[in-house]
Amino acid sequence: MKMTTSAVPINENFRLEALKSLEVLDTESQSEFDEITALAAYLCDTNIAVISLVDSDRQWFKAKHGINKTCQIPRENSLFSHAILDPDHTLIVEDVSKDKRFNKAPIFLEDTHVLFYAGVPLVDKNGFALGTLFIVDDKPRSLTEKQLESLKAFAKQVVILFELNKKNNDLEKIQKKLKKRNESLREFAKVISHDLKMPLANIITSTDLLKLLLNDKLDEDSKQYFEYIKASSFSMSSYISDVLQHYESENLINSQPENFDLNDLLKEVIEFLSIKSDCDISFPKGDTTIECNKSALKQVFVNLISNSIKYNDKEKLIISIDFNKDDMFYYFSIADNGMGIPNDKIETIFELFTTANTTDKDGNKGNGIGLSTVKKLVTSLGGCIKVSSKEKISTTFEFSIKKCKKQTNTSKSA
The missing domain is CATH 3.30.450.40 (GAF domain)
Structure with missing residues (x-):
């Protein structure tokens, strides 16, 4: 041509x-x-x-x-x-x-x-x-x-x-991504069923057995400690079941919004995690009344606060929780003085089965489920989450949750 x-x-x-x-x-x-x-x-x-x-x-x-x-x-x-x-x-x-x-x-x-x-x-x-x-x-x-x-x-x-x-x-x-996600969920179910729930069941059984064998040698305080172990194990088992149920049916996301005090929720989380006295946690000040999906928000805080404790190698653990709100969103932040997150892990930290650190302060290896769960919950609640960190110094998670329509309209009318 x-x-x-x-x-x-x-x-x-x-x-x-x-x-x-x-x-x-x-x-x-x-x-x-x-x-x-x-x-x-x-x-x-x-x-x-x-x-x-x-x-x-x-x-x-x-x-x-x-x-x-x-x-x-x-x-x-x-x-x-x-x-x-x-x-x-x-x-x-x-x-x-x-x-x-x-x-x-x-x-x-x-x-x-x-x-x-x-x-x-x-x-x-x-x-x-x-x-x-x-x-x-x-x-x-x-x-x-x-x-x-x-x-x-x-x-x-x-x-x-x-x-x-x-x-x-x-x-x-999109279908390929969904297929990959479903495969990840099946792996998630396997991890929950075999690697987490079974050890908890063993702890519960062993606690009852030890209490029975040592019954005559235990004072009332010691017996109460055994009850704490058993109760915490049951709570954790129930929590894991809720997480699994969330991935399969998203029941947590579909829960009705509740009106509650954020600091009361944080106290429940701290009691659930049995946080020791060597951890200094500061709560938000001012008006902390919010209306949102309480179950989902509690799970977010359980994961984030738990990580702040597990991945902290300092003699004195410091966790600072802050809260703000405007007409459209609630804003939360959790800062700690822990191990920090390596720079090469920041971009992937919220991916399922991805961990920032090889092991926590006790040498236990994470499974990479918690932060993925957190991001899914925050996104489903109409918000977003980000992380900033200085390795070996500090980590700060910031996330938002969209207010429900009822709350927004009330704020405008006020």
Whole structure:
């Protein structure tokens, strides 16, 4: 094919970005596009019809009728790429041999000597001409008004098919992510069932057995400690079951909002975690009354405070909890003086089964479930979470929760 001058739109970079975003270049042949070219050639009574996409240095044919071997041509041929310069108009050259723009040398498409050309721009929703639906013939001719309108209609259908294909591709990607997530959830269930609940059951059984064997040798305080161990084990087992149930049915997220005091909730969390006296925890000041999903928020704090304790190697543990609110959101922060998070782990810390540290202060290896659970809960509650950390110095988690509509309306009316 004889090459002439190049034709490049002024918005070329944006046009190419729009084209590549459709992910259609170099894809396999599809019957729906082939049928459009066949219909276009038939209705316009031409030898050849092509759906052509104009890439940076080539024109790639998504579908073609009347040619067999050619799948792309160099972009430098200005006749075939000229049509995208004006997205609003169809380029029609009734006799190439008499058109001074293109008659400097004969133009061939395979064995066809191109003397007639009509190209309708394929314009996306943002106005970018991605390519053309063009027809050519080996003899000069013209199009009737009905043929031209049909060609334009076909071009619109081509763009619609491109967009539908892109949506289908996106859905397939989402399905793959969901499949991967479901696989992770199955692993989560396995970890919960075998690695956590069974040891807790053993602790409960062993506690009862030791209390029975040592009953005559224990004073009342010692017996009470055994009860604490048993109660905490039952509580933790119940908590794990709630987490598992959350992943499977999201019952926690669907719970009705409650009106409660944040500091009362934090006291429940501290009692549940049996925090020792060597841990200094400061609570938020001022008005701490909130209305939200209490069960979900409690689980968030259980995970975050528990991590602050487990991953803290200081002699004196310091945890500072802060709280603020506006018309739309509640804002929380938890800062500690613990081990910190390595810089290379910050980006992945909320991914399921990803841990920031190899072991906690007692040498136990984490399972990477807690922070993933936290992020899922916070996101489901309409908020977001982020973390900042200085390794071996401190870690701060900040997260928000969207107020329920009732609370927001009340605030506005007040």
